[in-house]
Amino acid sequence: MAVNKQAVLEALAHVPLPDGAVGASARDLASEIVIANGRVYFALQVPPERAEQMEATRAAAERAVAGLEGVDQARVSLTAERAATAAAAPAAPARTEPGIGQVRHIVAVASGKGGVGKSTTAVNLALAIAGDGHAVGILDADIYGPSVPRLLGLKGKPRQAGQRALLPMEAYGLKVMSMGVLVGEETPMVWRGPMVITALTQMLKEVVWGALDVLVVDMPPGTGDAQLTMAQQVPLAGAVIVSTPQDLALIDARKGIAMFQKVSVPILGLVENMSTFVCPHCGGTTDIFGHGGAEAEAGRLGVPFLGGIPLDMAIRSHSDDGTPIVVSEPDAPHAAAYRAIAAGVWAGLAGAGARGRSAPKIVIE
């Protein structure tokens, strides 16, 4: 027996809303209900700031409808209502076209080795560029170990825009997308390469990035599927390579540089992370991983050296707290170090544009 819309609405009338929500039951929030072959699809329209509270209601509505006779499966999603809340929303024109068509420069932050501080560097670099008045986004391309949500203190899930597209999350003025906000922090992605390629492509093309001056891409370590996808799917404006000064990390950094050169992505420069350690007790400096290795390597490879970031407790604790040092302690010397690197990256981008090394025009007569 087929189910009809009336039966669905009646079921929803028995699903209560959390206190203070507009309307008395989920019925009042339901969008157009679609019924096809025993499957029921609809959305509950909620104010964006209440999305998290409404999750329980969404699940309850899904259960209520799935329990109806003739329903094999119910899919309920939350959508944010837009029109009525014009005052709350920023005045920016709401472009819902997904993709990276309006992004001026896409910059990959990469390393050969894992654990050298790529994500911390990427986040602080993005914030430092944004601090100069540019519109900046950050895409966490590390599918297996996304760190950006934690580094930026992101909570909640991204909102949907239309049928397929997602709106990026926002943090400290950055637009953000990460696998970590699509699945829980504790959920492992047990995926083979092709799945990673699909996920990355979607995060590029089905997210409403809008107009950005720079999209910083936090790359996973290595030179595999994810890196190739980024190199082939989008015209990368350049790559920033992060390494510690130790030889072990520099060997892999060299491979990362060689990979980008193979696919004609300009190297914007090398960053030496964990450059030196300043003891908080005695003030003495200890070069735990050595010092100056990255600068020497950059000289050897003929790529710019962008600067060094010390191994410092404050950077680490701000990272874990989701309050990046560039915004939480803008006057600290470390924040200044990130800003200097950002200036180098921006100069490199301007230079890359001047060299005219963008992909050629394709004309089909």
Next chain:
Amino acid sequence: MTAAPWPTELRLNKAKDRLTVAFDDGVTAELPAEYLRVMSPSAEVRGHAPGERKTVPGKARVRIADLKPVGNYAVRIVFDDGHDTGLYAWELLHELWERREDHWQEYLAELAEKGLSRD
């Protein structure tokens, strides 16, 4: 970065049998579809080691169906015989033009040696 020649425009003619690549070093490479097809950098043609290279016969009338950009560094050429796995990096296109005489003579010699034909 390297100062390797960089293309400014890729143009496919109306007859779909010739790709014209304008490089920033002033070189204008006119590459016939057949030549590009038999020299495809795809593993289907080149194999995975130098010795595995295949001689592709019978492509005299092959046409180019589409050109798809690949990142910043290459173009994917889709041929009308269904072959679309070759990514032609700018460097390769330049090299195919610079050494067109050698490559073409080698190809003709291989065909003759194996008793194959362009048609």
